[in-house]
Amino acid sequence: MLKVGIVGLGKMGLSHQSMINAHPDAQLVAVCDSTAYVLDVISKYTGVKTHSDYKTMLAKESLDCIFIATPSRHHAAIAEAALRQGLHVFCEKPFALEPEIGFRLAQLAESKGLVNQVGYHCRFIAAFTETKRLLEEKIIGELHHLRAEAYGPVVLRPKGSTWRSQKSEGGGCLFDYACHAIDLINYLVGRPQAVSGTVFNSVFSSDVDDEIYSTLHFSQGFHGQLCTNWSDESLRKMSIKLSIWGTNGRINVDRQEIQIYLRSLTSPVEDFTQGWNARYTTELTRPVWFYVRGEEYSAQIDHFFQTIKSGRGALSNFRSASDASLVAAMMRQDAAKPHTAIEAGDDGAHLVASTPFPKGEKSFMQRIFGGGN
Amino acid sequence: MIDRVLFGDNQFFGVNHMSEEKARQQAIRFQNMGAVIDVLDDAYAEGIRTFMCTTHERMHEVCDYFRVNRSRYPDFKFFPCMPYAHKYANAAAEHGVVGAFRNFLPEENALGALLRGGISVARKDIEGLAALLIDAEMKMFAGLSTPVVFLQNVATDFLLGLRFDQAFRMFADCIRERYQAEPGFITMNAPLLLDRLEKIGISNPIICANINKIGFRMCGGIQAYETVFAEGRCRLIAMSVFASGALPPREALEYVCKFPRIQSIVFGASSRRNIAQTKQLVEQLTPSGEAIHI
Numbered sequence: 001m002l003k004v005g006i007v008g009l010g011k012m013g014l015s016h017q018s019m020i021n022a023h024p025d026a027q028l029v030a031v032c033d034s035t036a037y038v039l040d041v042i043s044k045y046t047g048v049k050t051h052s053d054y055k056t057m058l059a060k061e062s063l064d065c066i067f068i069a070t071p072s073r074h075h076a077a078i079a080e081a082a083l084r085q086g087l088h089v090f091c092e093k094p095f096a097l098e099p100e101i102g103f104r105l106a107q108l109a110e111s112k113g114l115v116n117q118v119g120y121h122c123r124f125i126a127a128f129t130e131t132k133r134l135l136e137e138k139i140i141g142e143l144h145h146l147r148a149e150a151y152g153p154v155v156l157r158p159k160g161s162t163w164r165s166q167k168s169e170g171g172g173c174l175f176d177y178a179c180h181a182i183d184l185i186n187y188l189v190g191r192p193q194a195v196s197g198t199v200f201n202s203v204f205s206s207d208v209d210d211e212i213y214s215t216l217h218f219s220q221g222f223h224g225q226l227c228t229n230w231s232d233e234s235l236r237k238m239s240i241k242l243s244i245w246g247t248n249g250r251i252n253v254d255r256q257e258i259q260i261y262l263r264s265l266t267s268p269v270e271d272f273t274q275g276w277n278a279r280y281t282t283e284l285t286r287p288v289w290f291y292v293r294g295e296e297y298s299a300q301i302d303h304f305f306q307t308i309k310s311g312r313g314a315l316s317n318f319r320s321a322s323d324a325s326l327v328a329a330m331m332r333q334d335a336a337k338p339h340t341a342i343e344a345g346d347d348g349a350h351l352v353a354s355t356p357f358p359k360g361e362k363s364f365m366q367r368i369f370g371g372g373n
Numbered sequence: 374m375i376d377r378v379l380f381g382d383n384q385f386f387g388v389n390h391m392s393e394e395k396a397r398q399q400a401i402r403f404q405n406m407g408a409v410i411d412v413l414d415d416a417y418a419e420g421i422r423t424f425m426c427t428t429h430e431r432m433h434e435v436c437d438y439f440r441v442n443r444s445r446y447p448d449f450k451f452f453p454c455m456p457y458a459h460k461y462a463n464a465a466a467e468h469g470v471v472g473a474f475r476n477f478l479p480e481e482n483a484l485g486a487l488l489r490g491g492i493s494v495a496r497k498d499i500e501g502l503a504a505l506l507i508d509a510e511m512k513m514f515a516g517l518s519t520p521v522v523f524l525q526n527v528a529t530d531f532l533l534g535l536r537f538d539q540a541f542r543m544f545a546d547c548i549r550e551r552y553q554a555e556p557g558f559i560t561m562n563a564p565l566l567l568d569r570l571e572k573i574g575i576s577n578p579i580i581c582a583n584i585n586k587i588g589f590r591m592c593g594g595i596q597a598y599e600t601v602f603a604e605g606r607c608r609l610i611a612m613s614v615f616a617s618g619a620l621p622p623r624e625a626l627e628y629v630c631k632f633p634r635i636q637s638i639v640f641g642a643s644s645r646r647n648i649a650q651t652k653q654l655v656e657q658l659t660p661s662g663e664a665i666h667i
Binding site: 011014015017018019020021022041042045046047236237239241254255256257280281282283285287288289290291292293 | 386388390391392462499527530531533537540562565588591593594617
């Protein structure tokens with residue numbers, strides 16, 4: 001039995017607690033949160049031991065591993081303390097906000113031989129895992145373009161009261177939505193070497209970005225686009241979709257299905273046909289021991305425990321998560337530098353270089369409702 | 374008494390476990406409540422009398438329609454399934470876990486209700502809070518027949534994992550006492566849930582679970598489920614019998630209908646043809662003389 005502690009009982013922490021509790025190889029020893037009434041309710045009704053400070057929990061409890069689900073800003077310090085104490089660590093995404101800190105912690109975990117995993121759960125969605133396999137088999141030939149899109153309804157009004165709406169706490173669409181898409185891109189086709197033309201836009205939020213668009217450069221002849229927007233009410237929950245074009249066809253994939261268009265059958269692979277093929281989640285998804293909100297959330301927790309037991313490397317680790325943070329940092333830096341664009345000149349006939357939106361330009365909502373930046 | 378065939382609502386609210394494109398097409402088609410009512414009319418004409426539906430905010434309009442036209446549908450029943458979880462999950466991301474609950478406490482009678490809600494949270498009086506939240510979800514069904522009220526699977530399974538078993542007791546008591554209805558539980562982990570419900574004294578519960586030939590989202594494994602089917606310790610409603618379209622209708626229903634202890638089947642469809650076909654298939658495959666009422 002692996003003895004487990006959880007730090008942070010928000011939406012993700014409680015959801016982890018539910019799945020860990022039900023896992024046959026794990027024993028939940030203690031949980032920790034700074035909100036007293038959440039702790040009181042949890043302690044009264046579920047009987048688990050509670051602490052209000054993670055340092056106390058680490059000092060008093062005998063643990064094998066911890067799950068960190070605090071606001072993002074605290075991830076690195078808690079992960080480091082746990083690693084120094086010799087614990088295996090599962091940390092919610094986006095792991096460390098600064099890539100340098102992330103890579104340093106990856107190094108620390110690796111040098112101690114400790115399992116380190118980050119909650120990029122999309123790597124555990126069967127449709128994406130299968131896409132990874134198909135891409136490795138080069139089923140659609142040499143890749144030349146991809147488009148990754150993540151949309152959903154998180155911020156739909158100007159006000160928000162949690163850490164997700166504060167830049168200093170690691171809030172914003174970049175670390176909440178874009179990071180999932182970036183990590184999935186890194187997982188499926190490798191990390192882009194460069195980014196350009198990045199746009200961060202605030203639709204409703206005053207302190208953070210609500211949408212991000214960026215051009216990704218992978219190699220000569222292989223580029224991509226990232227489009228993310230967490231202020232899209234037309235969806236029930238986050239929806240990530242990738243479209244990937246290769247010399248032999250195209251793949252469209254989301255959590256439900258993979259659509260594969262093949263120009264020709266390069267090898268007698270499986271039962272694909274020339275033209276469109278479809279694979280559905282119902283046939284791809286492997287059963288889990290306990291289901292709460294999607295197989296991938298259960299599967300990533302099971303993967304963490306099995307990795308500790310087997311000593312294999314985790315599929316989504318501190319290093320791969322730091323790669324995602326690195327691309328996020330590239331995008332931040334790219335967006336902050338002055339951009340030049342080409343626009344039609346006053347005469348409508350000639351082209352001129354311009355800076356489309358000088359720094360300090362008001363956001364869409366500020367232009368409509370007033371307020372400055 | 375629960376009918377053999379129940380009508381579900383996933384198709385109306387952009388839920389399709391197989392394709393986001395199909396889900397969006399359905400959301401567009403059913404944006405107009407008139408289109409939803411038309412399909413419910415078709416279901417009624419085919420002899421379906423029970424609509425098992427999420428407490429989605431758009432359900433208000435459906436409820437209004439059936440209240441106004443009660444004489445046309447005198448025997449039509451609703452089985453509300455609460456809560457509509459995305460509403461809470463999105464609010465938790467925006468307002469925090471406690472803020473999310475506050476957000477959904479009743480607005481009318483604002484002072485009293487909010488005060489009660491506030492005190493409930495402060496005293497950890499979860500039972501009081503649960504009653505307030507259930508009342509808020511049930512309000513739209515006022516005056517309609519709601520003989521069974523379900524706890525949605527996200528809530529059931531989340532609480533099941535937490536071992537917050539008393540919450541099931543609170544839910545059951547509240548539904549029985551305040552609504553004179555039977556509590557039901559939707560789950561993806563039926564064998565485990567059944568054990569735990571029995572431990573807190575909820576015997577012969579109504580459980581609605583994925584039951585399909587390919588074992589899709591049947592946690593604990595299809596064998597554990599089949600043992601449950603054989604034991605008769607609960608009243609079972611099968612959902613996701615077609616595994617989101619992965620199984621052809623006849624093959625799918627043959628599997629479910631061979632277990633006489635599975636008393637009801639809930640399915641969703643958008644056309645009268647599909648509704649009629651599914652209902653007829655179930656009737657045809659149900660051995661005559663079997664107890665088909667709960």
